[in-house]
Amino acid sequence: MPETVIPEEQDERNVLARLGAGVRDAVDRVAAGSPARLALGVFALGIVLITLLLALPISSASGRFTDLPDAMFTAVSAVCVTGLTVVSTATHWSVFGQVVILVAIFVGGLGILTLASVLSLAVSKRLGVRGKLLAQQSLNTGASDRLGEVGSLLRVVITTSVVIQTALALWLTIRFWTLGEGLGTGIWHGIFYSISAYNNAGFTPHSDGLVPYETDAWLLTPLMLGMFLGSLGFPVMMVLLRKRFNVKHWNLHTKLTIVTSLALVVVGWLAWGVSEWSNRDTIGSMSVGDKILHALFASVMTRSGGFNLVEQDQLHPATMVFTDALMFAGGGSASTAGGIKVTTIAVMFLAIVAEARGTDQVQAFGRRIPESTMRVAISVTLLGATLVMAGTIALLVLVPGVSLDHVVFECISAFATVGLSSGLSPTLPPSGKYVLIALMFLGRLGTITVATALSLRHSKQLFHFPEERPIIG
Numbered sequence: 001m002p003e004t005v006i007p008e009e010q011d012e013r014n015v016l017a018r019l020g021a022g023v024r025d026a027v028d029r030v031a032a033g034s035p036a037r038l039a040l041g042v043f044a045l046g047i048v049l050i051t052l053l054l055a056l057p058i059s060s061a062s063g064r065f066t067d068l069p070d071a072m073f074t075a076v077s078a079v080c081v082t083g084l085t086v087v088s089t090a091t092h093w094s095v096f097g098q099v100v101i102l103v104a105i106f107v108g109g110l111g112i113l114t115l116a117s118v119l120s121l122a123v124s125k126r127l128g129v130r131g132k133l134l135a136q137q138s139l140n141t142g143a144s145d146r147l148g149e150v151g152s153l154l155r156v157v158i159t160t161s162v163v164i165q166t167a168l169a170l171w172l173t174i175r176f177w178t179l180g181e182g183l184g185t186g187i188w189h190g191i192f193y194s195i196s197a198y199n200n201a202g203f204t205p206h207s208d209g210l211v212p213y214e215t216d217a218w219l220l221t222p223l224m225l226g227m228f229l230g231s232l233g234f235p236v237m238m239v240l241l242r243k244r245f246n247v248k249h250w251n252l253h254t255k256l257t258i259v260t261s262l263a264l265v266v267v268g269w270l271a272w273g274v275s276e277w278s279n280r281d282t283i284g285s286m287s288v289g290d291k292i293l294h295a296l297f298a299s300v301m302t303r304s305g306g307f308n309l310v311e312q313d314q315l316h317p318a319t320m321v322f323t324d325a326l327m328f329a330g331g332g333s334a335s336t337a338g339g340i341k342v343t344t345i346a347v348m349f350l351a352i353v354a355e356a357r358g359t360d361q362v363q364a365f366g367r368r369i370p371e372s373t374m375r376v377a378i379s380v381t382l383l384g385a386t387l388v389m390a391g392t393i394a395l396l397v398l399v400p401g402v403s404l405d406h407v408v409f410e411c412i413s414a415f416a417t418v419g420l421s422s423g424l425s426p427t428l429p430p431s432g433k434y435v436l437i438a439l440m441f442l443g444r445l446g447t448i449t450v451a452t453a454l455s456l457r458h459s460k461q462l463f464h465f466p467e468e469r470p471i472i473g
Contacts, residue, residue: 050075050104059097069430076437078104080444081336083202083306083419086426090207102195109199109336157234168226169194175219197226199336202306202419214309215290220297227305231331252367257332260342268299271322281314302326304337306419313422327416338417338443340384347377388415391439398431415443
């Protein structure tokens with residue numbers, strides 16, 4: 001029998017249909033512009049909104065307005081999933097303020113453009129062509145995924161992220177509850193840490209962070225796992241969901257990301273552990289098992305997680321330098337992690353190996369890497385180094401007398417959206433905070449935007465200049 005539609009229900013359906021069409025048309029119109037300017041504009045708008053909310057008296061535990069530099073710094077750190085703080089997350093902000101920070105982390109980690117596409121898909125049940133192109137770029141899936149599949153890919157991304165964070169929150173809630181926290185407090189802390197870990201944010205709702213749990217493997221292990229999964233990136237997660245552990249059918253990007261990520265974890269684990277083994281200011285007085293756990297945790301978190309178990313200004317100078325390198329490397333492309341990305345490091349390393357062998361092709365896993373990809377890798381690396389250098393010089397000028405190693409550490413942590421701090425950020429004047437704000441913003445969007453622009457802009461010349469090789473080295 002035909003379905004009987006009540007007039008009121010028909011009106012509601014018409015309203016939803018018109019709303020869906022409006023949202024879809026809006027996404028199409030927005031996507032028609034420059035993707036780079038769109039990303040910058042949307043992120044900037046999100047930061048302004050979060051800043052205004054955090055500046056309100058309802059967001060602070062004291063019921064007073066928060067100074068604009070502190071509110072903006074926290075907003076940028078949350079939206080850019082960095083984790084650097086100038087005020088205590090646990091004591092300065094009210095529950096409302098912490099919820100605002102948590103929402104900003106979730107939205108910033110998943111991607112504002114991705115959420116805009118999901119909103120259009122949820123309301124209108126379909127995406128326009130430009131909306132699909134926008135979603136495809138925001139997920140960085142590449143041309144290998146057919147445009148018609150973008151809607152299903154969006155659902156996979158959202159579902160996977162929610163499932164992982166929910167499972168992580170459940171585990172952490174049970175653990176906090178068994179450690180003596182009340183059920184309500186345990187649930188809140190479990191949710192907060194799960195979102196913060198998976199999105200590589202590094203914010204903690206405890207005033208003393210994770211230090212009280214520094215030997216609790218049942219708590220630290222899921223945090224490391226959540227951070228590592230979040231740092232792989234959506235393109236890698238989608239390949240793993242499709243191909244499972246059939247390595248032969250993984251694409252080159254997935255292989256490079258996973259192999260390089262695991263290699264950096266192992267190298268960082270060994271280097272951090274050896275360097276800090278006898279340092280009594282960090283892990284020197286601990287048992288062998290706790291030292292190994294601390295070293296592994298530090299290696300995983302250094303590459304963008306931002307959680308720490310020891311004070312960073314107590315590290316051995318060699319450890320700080322090595323930490324700078326790991327932070328600069330970061331995580332996977334189109335992930336919640338920052339840095340110049342592990343595939344950039346892999347391509348640069350493979351190019352060096354090819355040059356040392358005297359071959360004219362850069363190869364990996366039976367595939368040839370095009371020269372255009374190597375040019376993008378060089379551009380991203382130089383851009384990142386230039387931004388860090390500019391930020392370092394600016395802070396040294398604005399804040400005389402600060403230690404160079406601490407300034408470099410803080411600037412790399414801001415640019416790579418890591419969140420580890422040498423203790424410099426809270427002591428900076430407003431001008432210094434604005435420098436780190438710029439680094440966090442550009443670090444989250446700058447390298448991604450430049451890499452995308454360079455990889456998409458191909459112009460063929462109908463002529464070639466005579467070739468001449470300059471002297472290098």
